Amino acid sequence: MIRDSKAFFIGLIMMVSFMGIYAYMMTPSFGNGRNGLEFADDMFNSISKGSVQDVVQGEIKKAEQWNGNNIEVNLKAKDEEQAERWSKVIQAVDGSEVNVNKEAVMVKADLGKILANISEDCINMYDNKGDVIQQKYDTDPRDATNRWYNISKAIVKDLEKQEKFKESIAIQQYQQKVIEPAYNYYGVDAEKAGNNAGIMTFMMVFYLIYTMWYGFAIYFLCQGLGITMSKSGKKQEA
Secondary structure, three states: OOOOHHHHHHHHHHHHHHHHHHHHHOOOOOOOOOOHHHHHHHHHHHHHHHHOHHHHHHHHHHHHHHOOOEEEEEEEOOOHHHHHHHHHHHOOOOOOEEEEEOOEEEEEEEHHHHHHHHHHHHHHHHOOOHHHHHHHHOOOHHHHHHHHHHHHHHHHHHHHHOOOHHHHHHHHHHHHHHHHHHHHOOOOOOOOHHHHHHHHHHHHHHHHHHHHHHHHHHHHHHHHOOOOOOOOOOOOOO
């Protein structure tokens, strides 16, 4: 039962307008068949990618310190098929020696050259040049990058067994700052935050107002229906 018709109809109008804007946001009206949420997601992904470029380049530069550091590791794949897939990409590393025995992959290589090879692939992934990776390994670019990620994890595991902790830590940091961004941002166009300050400000202000709009709509509807919240008082003993 409506107790305050004015408050109820204010809330109703606000809720209808809120739902109307939401319905429009869900239509493919924001370019390339995207709805509003997809447009916003793509925008922030692009800006996020642009913001980590320096981190990626810095980590690639640091990897050069491992040039001339030879490692010998025994990698354990989950099955023979994965071992063969690992072998194919590792063989792309200049001077590497790879032997496969069922699930075991034995590798002798220069750690710096391994990281340099991965860096080259990750730069191509980061620049959305998946065709270069496809041609190099004859496989999907994401699959190739995922292979390197799993290979590097296996290398870390064996290096830790050998108590080569400096090398293992360096590779783990490299995974987080180079391989993962290359994989996650593949296909995303990089943008600088400064070049999109206007639309970013609009989107944040809109989100704030839109959220408050919904809250006030609920408030007025409840007030119109006589639904209120009050602080209960303490019972006094006689």
